[in-house]
Amino acid sequence: MAKARKVPAIIDNPMSFCPGCGHGIVIRLIAECLEELGQDQNIIFALGVGCSSLLGGGLVTDRLHCPHGRAGAVATGMKRVQPENTIVAYQGDGDAYSIGIAESINAAYRNENFTVITINNTNYGMTGGQMSWTTMPGQVTTTSPLGRDCETTGLPLRFPELVASQFDVAYAARGAVTTPKNVKKLKKYIWNGLDAQVKGEGYSVIEVLSPCPTNWKMTPLKAMERIETELIPYYPLGEFKARKEN
Amino acid sequence: MGDMMKGNIAIAEAAVRAGVKLYAGYPITPSTEIMEYLSKRLPEVGASFIQAESELAGINMVMGAASCGVRALTASSGPGISLKQEGISCISDEELTCVVINVVRYGNGLGTLYSAQCDYHRETRGGGNGDYRCIVLSPGSIQEAVDLMATAYELAEKYRIVTVMMTEGALGQMMEPCDLPDFIEPEKLPWGMDGKYSYKKIGIFDRNSMTEAVDLNKKHDTIKANEQRWEDDGLEDADYVFVAYGLPGRSVKGAVRELREEGHKVGFIRPITTWPFPIKAFEKVNRDVKGFISVEANATGQLIDDVALAAKETVKDRNVPAYCLPCVYGIPSIRFTKEGLGKIINGEIKERY
Numbered sequence: 001m002a003k004a005r006k007v008p009a010i011i012d013n014p015m016s017f018c019p020g021c022g023h024g025i026v027i028r029l030i031a032e033c034l035e036e037l038g039q040d041q042n043i044i045f046a047l048g049v050g051c052s053s054l055l056g057g058g059l060v061t062d063r064l065h066c067p068h069g070r071a072g073a074v075a076t077g078m079k080r081v082q083p084e085n086t087i088v089a090y091q092g093d094g095d096a097y098s099i100g101i102a103e104s105i106n107a108a109y110r111n112e113n114f115t116v117i118t119i120n121n122t123n124y125g126m127t128g129g130q131m132s133w134t135t136m137p138g139q140v141t142t143t144s145p146l147g148r149d150c151e152t153t154g155l156p157l158r159f160p161e162l163v164a165s166q167f168d169v170a171y172a173a174r175g176a177v178t179t180p181k182n183v184k185k186l187k188k189y190i191w192n193g194l195d196a197q198v199k200g201e202g203y204s205v206i207e208v209l210s211p212c213p214t215n216w217k218m219t220p221l222k223a224m225e226r227i228e229t230e231l232i233p234y235y236p237l238g239e240f241k242a243r244k245e246n
Numbered sequence: 247m248g249d250m251m252k253g254n255i256a257i258a259e260a261a262v263r264a265g266v267k268l269y270a271g272y273p274i275t276p277s278t279e280i281m282e283y284l285s286k287r288l289p290e291v292g293a294s295f296i297q298a299e300s301e302l303a304g305i306n307m308v309m310g311a312a313s314c315g316v317r318a319l320t321a322s323s324g325p326g327i328s329l330k331q332e333g334i335s336c337i338s339d340e341e342l343t344c345v346v347i348n349v350v351r352y353g354n355g356l357g358t359l360y361s362a363q364c365d366y367h368r369e370t371r372g373g374g375n376g377d378y379r380c381i382v383l384s385p386g387s388i389q390e391a392v393d394l395m396a397t398a399y400e401l402a403e404k405y406r407i408v409t410v411m412m413t414e415g416a417l418g419q420m421m422e423p424c425d426l427p428d429f430i431e432p433e434k435l436p437w438g439m440d441g442k443y444s445y446k447k448i449g450i451f452d453r454n455s456m457t458e459a460v461d462l463n464k465k466h467d468t469i470k471a472n473e474q475r476w477e478d479d480g481l482e483d484a485d486y487v488f489v490a491y492g493l494p495g496r497s498v499k500g501a502v503r504e505l506r507e508e509g510h511k512v513g514f515i516r517p518i519t520t521w522p523f524p525i526k527a528f529e530k531v532n533r534d535v536k537g538f539i540s541v542e543a544n545a546t547g548q549l550i551d552d553v554a555l556a557a558k559e560t561v562k563d564r565n566v567p568a569y570c571l572p573c574v575y576g577i578p579s580i581r582f583t584k585e586g587l588g589k590i591i592n593g594e595i596k597e598r599y
Contacts, residue, residue: 041441041442041443042441042442043441044313044314044439044441046310060443061441061443062439062440062441062442062443062445064309064310064313064340064439065340066306066309066336067306067309067332067333067336068332070302070303070306070309070332070333072303073270073298073302073303073304073306073307073309073310074306074307074309074310074313075310076270076296076303076307076310077268077270077296077306077307077308077309077310077311077312077313077314077318078310078311078313078314078439079310080268080294080296080307080310080311081267081268081294081310081311081314081316081318082314082439082440082441084441085314085439085440085441086441102299102300102302102303103299103302103303103306106298106299106303
């Protein structure tokens with residue numbers, strides 16, 4: 001008989017995410033990986049603004065709530081003075097790719113030795129579903145009420161591909177929380193990203209396609225379907241920068 | 247008497263000797279030599295230097311380092327400090343500690359490269375959003391700036407607050423003989439994050455803003471009671487008291503000396519902490535004083551507001567006039583101050599308050 005997994009020790013209090021949200025799955029995976037890598041008592045989170053900040057309430061770990069978009073810079077400061085700690089910047093797409101694109105790009109550019117987990121749900125979740133740089137063409141949000149017009153707003157941003165192709169980063173991947181198979185793959189990506197940091201290989205980023213049923217105005221199941229049918233074709237899953245042979 | 251040193255370099259070396267573990271910043275005249283010097287010097291002592299992509303990123307790198315309980319530093323000037331306000335507000339909110347050096351230059355917006363004191367209101371009021379203050383040290387010489395650098399961190403750590411070292415473009419760029427302090431090896435602060443969750447109060451998540459507001463007021467009151475610093479002379483019999491800080495404060499000392507020799511009963515207060523404002527100095531002033539005069543290196547007069555408030559609070563029985571002698575560009579000369587007094591006495595310059 002299969003043994004039930006214990007909840008990782010660093011997850012303590014209930015977190016207040018919306019029903020059907022993907023954050024909880026990702027947090028569980030991060031915590032499991034940290035335990036498996038022996039880093040769960042050696043971890044500092046640089047938390048983004050928005051729904052990512054809700055993560056802080058549920059963890060019994062060191063964590064700092066960073067100003068809007070600045071987690072890439074805050075994590076840089078943490079890692080430079082305490083390289084022996086594992087540092088995770090945990091952000092959403094609005095935080096990391098819109099307001100924080102400069103800090104995100106420059107941390108990757110410098111190949112800072114920390115791990116970024118970005119939850120991409122194609123909108124600003126906490127502020128009520130505004131357009132972000134990952135909003136899909138034609139997607140209706142509260143600030144693209146007629147559907148995103150890429151002629152005037154630009155095209156959805158593929159950050160892991162960008163840094164993997166342009167910068168000397170250690171690891172870049174994209175996963176999704178839609179199916180058990182995808183969740184298992186995502187865990188491997190997160191594990192790889194954290195392990196790359198522990199081994200001092202440099203910057204790692206794992207983007208996660210995650211549902212936002214509340215702001216997408218969909219049932220949780222429909223939201224998962226949307227990821228499979230609409231998002232994954234534009235945001236392919238997989239590793240864009242694999243780790244060097246260890 | 248020590249070697250001749252340029253202000254910015256001396257201040258940067260004093261920071262190294264105070265045990266700074268991380269500098270992150272972005273170049274801007276007239277502060278840049280601090281950054282350039284530290285880019286070489288900090289790695290020599292095993293500390294981190296980061297040329298950030300922006301002032302915003304720089305102060306947030308400082309925030310990251312500060313959250314780990316080590317001494318972190320950034321330096322900039324007018325427009326650069328504007329960009330850092332978000333981070334300074336957040337660092338203050340989390341009760342982390344760091345030192346921010348503002349080598350003040352004149353102007354709004356992009357500003358100019360001239361030395362000035364035009365950031366007084368911003369630095370002494372907090373600057374960013376929210377209810378917070380920074381301790382502000384305003385040295386009048388390179389030696390004083392160097393001597394205050396370790397103090398800046400001690401105050402920041404004692405009260406868990408941001409300390410601003412507010413210097414001036416001219417102080418950064420000029421040379422003076424300077425004795426450097428000994429090296430300090432500060433211990434990592436006990437509340438700094440170490441990955442083990444040994445200190446649980448950092449972060450917005452376990453907090454009660456109502457009780458924090460009460461505690462914050464108590465903290466500010468304690469700082470106001472205990473940390474006022476200033477230099478003064480000639481207050482007991484003064485008809486007029488000049489108030490000036492930084493380089494104008496130093497120049498005013500010369501003006502007071504000359505005016506005294508010419509028979510004028512004048513004195514001066516030179517605030518060294520501009521927040522907390524040294525209101526205690528005003529208690530020493532002659533009760534029959536005819537007026538307070540702020541001498542400032544800016545266009546509109548900013549220090550004058552605190553001078554007038556201090557006058558109101560200490561001489562309660564009557565309304566002592568507060569005059570302002572603002573001097574745009576450069577440091578008000580002894581002559582400027584003496585002529586200003588003459589214009590005040592003959593009624594050419596009216597009181598501001």
